[in-house]
Amino acid sequence: MITSPGLNLEQYWQILPPDWPGGFLWHWLVFTIIIIVFVLLLVMGYIWLERRGMGRMQARLGPNRLGPFGLLQPVADAVKVLIKEDLVPTNADKVVHLLAPIVAFTPTLMIFAVVPFQNGALLADLNIGILYVVAISSVSTVGVFMAGWGSNNKYSLLGAMRNVAAVVSYEIPLVLSIIGVVLIAGSLSLNQIVLAQDIPFILLQPLGFLLFFIAGCAEINRSPFDLMEADSELVAGFHTEYSGMKFALFYLVEYAEALAIASIITTLFLGGWRGPLLPPWLWFVIKVIIVFFVMVWTRSTLPRVRIDQLMALAWKFLLPLALINLLITGIQVLAWPDALPWGVIFLNFAIAVVLVLLWSKLFKLGWGRVEV
Amino acid sequence: MIGFDVAFWILAIIGVIAALMVVFLRNVFRSALSLILCFLSVAGIYFTLSADFLGAVQILVYVGGISVLIILAIMLTREVQRGSPSNKLRIPAFIVAIVFLGVVGYTLLNTPWQLSTAAPLEHTTANIASKLLGEGGFILPVEIAATLLLAAILGAIVLVREK
Numbered sequence: 001m002i003t004s005p006g007l008n009l010e011q012y013w014q015i016l017p018p019d020w021p022g023g024f025l026w027h028w029l030v031f032t033i034i035i036i037v038f039v040l041l042l043v044m045g046y047i048w049l050e051r052r053g054m055g056r057m058q059a060r061l062g063p064n065r066l067g068p069f070g071l072l073q074p075v076a077d078a079v080k081v082l083i084k085e086d087l088v089p090t091n092a093d094k095v096v097h098l099l100a101p102i103v104a105f106t107p108t109l110m111i112f113a114v115v116p117f118q119n120g121a122l123l124a125d126l127n128i129g130i131l132y133v134v135a136i137s138s139v140s141t142v143g144v145f146m147a148g149w150g151s152n153n154k155y156s157l158l159g160a161m162r163n164v165a166a167v168v169s170y171e172i173p174l175v176l177s178i179i180g181v182v183l184i185a186g187s188l189s190l191n192q193i194v195l196a197q198d199i200p201f202i203l204l205q206p207l208g209f210l211l212f213f214i215a216g217c218a219e220i221n222r223s224p225f226d227l228m229e230a231d232s233e234l235v236a237g238f239h240t241e242y243s244g245m246k247f248a249l250f251y252l253v254e255y256a257e258a259l260a261i262a263s264i265i266t267t268l269f270l271g272g273w274r275g276p277l278l279p280p281w282l283w284f285v286i287k288v289i290i291v292f293f294v295m296v297w298t299r300s301t302l303p304r305v306r307i308d309q310l311m312a313l314a315w316k317f318l319l320p321l322a323l324i325n326l327l328i329t330g331i332q333v334l335a336w337p338d339a340l341p342w343g344v345i346f347l348n349f350a351i352a353v354v355l356v357l358l359w360s361k362l363f364k365l366g367w368g369r370v371e372v
Numbered sequence: 373m374i375g376f377d378v379a380f381w382i383l384a385i386i387g388v389i390a391a392l393m394v395v396f397l398r399n400v401f402r403s404a405l406s407l408i409l410c411f412l413s414v415a416g417i418y419f420t421l422s423a424d425f426l427g428a429v430q431i432l433v434y435v436g437g438i439s440v441l442i443i444l445a446i447m448l449t450r451e452v453q454r455g456s457p458s459n460k461l462r463i464p465a466f467i468v469a470i471v472f473l474g475v476v477g478y479t480l481l482n483t484p485w486q487l488s489t490a491a492p493l494e495h496t497t498a499n500i501a502s503k504l505l506g507e508g509g510f511i512l513p514v515e516i517a518a519t520l521l522l523a524a525i526l527g528a529i530v531l532v533r534e535k
Contacts, residue, residue: 096402127495128428135428138436142408145443149401161447164440171436188497 031123035112042288043255044074049289050296057300078248086244089152096150101242101249104143107136108253111260116191118273118280129190130178133264134171137219140257141167144238147250151241159237162307166218166225169311173318174215180208180329181268194272202269203345207325207352209269211318213294216265218310220257222295224302225310262291317359324355379420387413395469400446408439422492425500 048063048071055062063073088097111133113123126132141164148160182188184204185196193201202209218225239250266272266287273280275287305313328351336344390410397403411434418427493499504510 093399093402096405126424127497128424131425131428131432135432135436138432138440139412141436141440142405142443145440146405149443149447157447161444164444168437168440 028123035123036109039109039112039256039259040252042259042285043252044078045289046255046259046292047074047077049292050299053293053296054300057297081248081251082245084244084247086246087241089241091152092241093150093152096146097241098246100143100146100150101246101253102143103146104140104253105249105256107139107143108256108260110136112263114190115260115263115267116194116272117284119191119195125189125191128188130182130188130193130264130268133190133260134175134178137257137260138167138171140253143253147242148238151238153241155236156238156240159240163221163238165307166221166310166314169314170215170218170318173211173314173322174219176319176322176326177205177208177211177215178268180205180325183326183329183333190267190272194267194274197271197274199341199345200269200271204341204348205269205325205329206349207321207355208329209265210352210356211322211325212265212269215314215318216261217295217298218314220254220261222258223299224304226304258292258295259288262288262295265291321355321359376420380417383413383416383420387417400449401443404439404442404446407442408435411435411439423496425496 051073052062052064052070063070066072066076088094114126114129114132116125144163145160148156148158148163151157181193181201184201185193187193187196239247242250263284266284270287270291272287273284275283278286328348332344332348387410390406390413393406394403394410397406411430415427415430415435418424418430502509504514
């Protein structure tokens with residue numbers, strides 16, 4: 001069995017035999033709807049936060065007409081884009097063009113099945129939790145590729161190719177920085193990782209957190225790594241030929257992926273649902289929003305990187321640092337006495353600062369040369 | 373175990389149909405997509421057999437890694453916008469495939485399979501780790517296989533490198 005009841009669902013399993021599919025189906029239906037509503041609401045909140053936050057950071061107002069503080073703007077945008085005409089290019093591969101947004105969206109939604117909103121995941125507290133997340137999120141790439149190829153458009157194809165190059169490169173430092181956390185927590189299950197965080201792992205793993213944040217932002221193509229939809233070069237990248245509801249789905253994927261990465265960062269490094277006074281799910285939502293705010297902040301601060309810089313950053317900066325971080329974490333897990341957590345925190349922060357400074361001295365991105 | 377039976381038959385039918393589509397579709401890109409569907413249904417079968425770690429690795433390696441590489445390779449072929457039509461080697465390929473199918477089928481039917489009576493493991497990861505890294509573990513063969521793959525990659529790079 002890969003599913004286990006979360007929350008207080010033991011009643012279901014007592015009324016019906018555990019093998020009966022009906023009980024499982026009810027559980028599945030109720031919590032799937034809860035998760036979809038959660039994702040949609042937070043994505044709308046994210047869009048509002050991004051547009052208003054970037055507005056403030058760029059010394060302008062942002063959308064402020066609809067509702068208090070422009071809060072209803074994402075709803076109006078959603079309605080607008082849903083009732084738009086759906087255009088498909090004449091030479092497009094119709095089936096692939098239609099399936100691409102669905103293939104991109106489904107895995108993103110499936111990630112939330114294992115995210116613990118409180119003690120115990122909503123749908124399935126998998127024993128292989130974080131491995132499942134990494135595996136499932138790699139399927140989204142296929143959807144992007146389908147969109148790029150199915151549109152029969154050179155810009156779309158170029159955008160999709162860039163996306164795949166980025167995802168394949170950044171997956172490695174991403175997973176290596178996760179392993180540091182798994183080493184300390186001693187489990188792959190997301191809920192076990194949260195339970196192990198008496199000290200949030202961002203303090204024990206500052207370098208790992210930094211690497212995961214950068215690699216995660218690159219993986220979901222947020223600015224400054226938004227090369228695959230670089231507006232000035234590729235029109236809109238892989239979703240150039242999409243309109244109406246399918247475009248809405250891609251837009252949703254973009255922010256749902258940001259939400260997923262924020263949830264994983266919260267779970268792995270920031271103590272997940274744990275926190276004093278407030279209910280666990282509220283702590284979780286607050287932390288997720290803070291992480292996303294930092295993403296918005298980096299987006300409006302940093303300029304977009306070139307494709308060669310993108311690759312160089314992954315292979316020459318993130319990968320060596322992730323390996324060193326893994327080695328140091330392994331040594332500490334084996335040799336450091338449990339009684340001295342504060343010493344290891346100071347040591348790890350010092351190591352992180354020294355390594356980042358050293359590596360930025362050792363190599364500068366591209367040295368102004370352009371080579372791909 | 374009615375749920376598992378239903379799941380098995382759904383996954384098996386999807387897997388076989390996807391595998392047939394890989395062969396019969398004229399469009400290479402669509403073939404690659406059906407291959408991904410086939411990999412996913414195999415991963416689903418692993419999940420129903422309590423091999424959750426293996427299923428996740430199947431998705432990670434085959435769907436996220438190998439399929440993406442296959443698609444990337446297709447992108448580098450000619451006439452990609454028309455789906456790379458196949459060449460004239462269909463009959464020889466059909467013969468080779470039939471012979472291979474015959475060999476595999478003969479082997480499957482004539483092997484005395486050992487059925488384990490042990491119950492499925494509740495937590496697979498810890499057991500895999502102790503098999504891999506514990507006393508008399510399989511870490512050396514795994515490392516040797518990894519080195520072999522690395523050597524193959526280096527060899528390929530040396531072969532295609534421009535002087």
